[in-house]
Amino acid sequence: xxxxxxxxxxxxxxxxxxxxxxxxxxxxxxxxxxxxxxxxxxxxxxxxxxxxxxxxxxxxxxxxxxxxxxxxxxxxxxxxxxxxxxxxxxxxxxxxxxxxxxxxxxxxxxxxxxxxxxxxxxxxxxxxxxxxxxxxxxxxxxxxxxxxxxxxxxxxxxxxxxxxxxxxxxxxxxxxxxxxxxxxxxxxxxxxxxxxxxxxxxxxxxxxxxxxxxxxxxxxxxxxxxxxxxxxxxxxxxxxxxxxxxxxxxxxxxxxxxxxxxxxxxxxxxxxxxxxxxxxxxxxxxxxxxxxxxxxxxxxxxxxxxxxxxxxxxxxxxxxxxxxxxxxxxxxxxxxxxxxxxxxxx
Numbered sequence: 001x002x003x004x005x006x007x008x009x010x011x012x013x014x015x016x017x018x019x020x021x022x023x024x025x026x027x028x029x030x031x032x033x034x035x036x037x038x039x040x041x042x043x044x045x046x047x048x049x050x051x052x053x054x055x056x057x058x059x060x061x062x063x064x065x066x067x068x069x070x071x072x073x074x075x076x077x078x079x080x081x082x083x084x085x086x087x088x089x090x091x092x093x094x095x096x097x098x099x100x101x102x103x104x105x106x107x108x109x110x111x112x113x114x115x116x117x118x119x120x121x122x123x124x125x126x127x128x129x130x131x132x133x134x135x136x137x138x139x140x141x142x143x144x145x146x147x148x149x150x151x152x153x154x155x156x157x158x159x160x161x162x163x164x165x166x167x168x169x170x171x172x173x174x175x176x177x178x179x180x181x182x183x184x185x186x187x188x189x190x191x192x193x194x195x196x197x198x199x200x201x202x203x204x205x206x207x208x209x210x211x212x213x214x215x216x217x218x219x220x221x222x223x224x225x226x227x228x229x230x231x232x233x234x235x236x237x238x239x240x241x242x243x244x245x246x247x248x249x250x251x252x253x254x255x256x257x258x259x260x261x262x263x264x265x266x267x268x269x270x271x272x273x274x275x276x277x278x279x280x281x282x283x284x285x286x287x288x289x290x291x292x293x294x295x296x297x298x299x300x301x302x303x304x305x306x307x308x309x310x311x312x313x314x315x316x317x318x319x320x321x322x323x324x325x326x327x328x329x330x331x332x333x334x335x336x337x338x339x340x341x342x343x344x345x346x
Contacts, residue, residue, distance in 0.1 A: 013077050013157065016150045020073040023146035024066045026139045031063045041136040048131065065099075068092060069147050076154040082162065093155050094263070094310065098271025100148035101264055106230040107141045110223045118222030166320045167259050171244065172251030177319055180246075183312055187246030190308035191239045197269065197302035198239075201232040211294040231272065235305075238265025242309045245316060262313050270306025273299045 033040050034048075035056065042048050048055060072092060075081040081089070110118075177183060203210060205228035209217040241261030244250055250258075277299045280291045 013154060016154050017073045017077045020147055020150035020154070021070050023143040023150070024069050026143050027066050028063055030136065030140065031059050031066075035059055041133045043133055046131055066147075069096070069151065072096065072151060073154065076151070076158045081158070086163075093151070094267050095271050096148075096151060097264060098267030098269075098306075099275060100144055100151075101268045102227065102230055102234070102272055103141055103144045104148045105233075106223075106227045107137075107145065109230065110226045113222045113226055118226075163317075163321075165324055166317055167255045169255055170251065171248050171253050171255055171258065174248065174255060175323065177316075179315070179319075183315065184246045186308055186312050187242045190242050190305050190312065193301050193305035193308065194235050194239050194269065197273065197298055197305065198232055198235040200298045201228045201235065205229040205232060211292055211298065213291050213295070231268070234265050234268035234272075235302075236265070237261045238269050238306060238309045241265055242312055246312065259313065259316075262309050266306040266309035266313065268306075270303050270310065273302030273306065277303065 030041060034042070039049070072089075075084060075089060200211060204212065205225050207225070209220075238261070241258045241263070242265075244253065244258035245262060277296065280296060280299070
């Protein structure tokens, strides 16, 4: 998947790159302060004060993840970024999408619900110890939203120039795949698996406590319900995108629409499910003992559903790339072939 178009770095991309890098500073600064022993932004009684080694490891990992945003911003705006193998760019961007999209969508909605009378970050019953000072969430999540917006814009421009031919046209114009039966079976399997986390997130958003540990159930707020509703929406996006691609429904629909749905839905479903699983398995104290097994299974099935969707998407791009490459070979050979001997000028 290569392109011959020249690389262009305009003022808009330079500004987007600068904003993406600058938006990492608050989060990295806070993490560095906490690693050095500072308690800035951490109230008395917060479990973060007794996190121990798991918390230190988590802080180091998240600093590296935020540092990866800087690398991606440079890769998407520098000439050497065009020489990076596709998977080495697409995979980190997919993971970044999965971790940033729920924050970008849920946090503004949470603030809106609070303005309308939601209980925000404190449980309705009270009594729970605060996790972080409210201003920390504003600073950190504000930075994450800026990262998502700027990286998304840069990646859209980059991908359009490097691989735009792969998603041009409408669904009805796509050639029939020789592996269509297998792709459709994979799409159906992904849709079936996605019903498990979809049902769980819908129930939790509606107020059910089934599958939740006692601590989480007692600490639910309007923020929790909004986030669970957003999780359900992304699961629907994943299912919709993968079924449209596999069965080519909605013939007049541009190909980029189901691809975008599958990208966003699979990234959020798989990566957020993986992040929650890590949080359970690496949690401080007896977190792994009090988390119901049903919740762990839901997160595992969520990761599986997202992985199936992104696998089908990768196969789609591989087939499209191969088809476009093969169709361009005769033209290239005709141009490069030597002229017949009798037509040459003596």
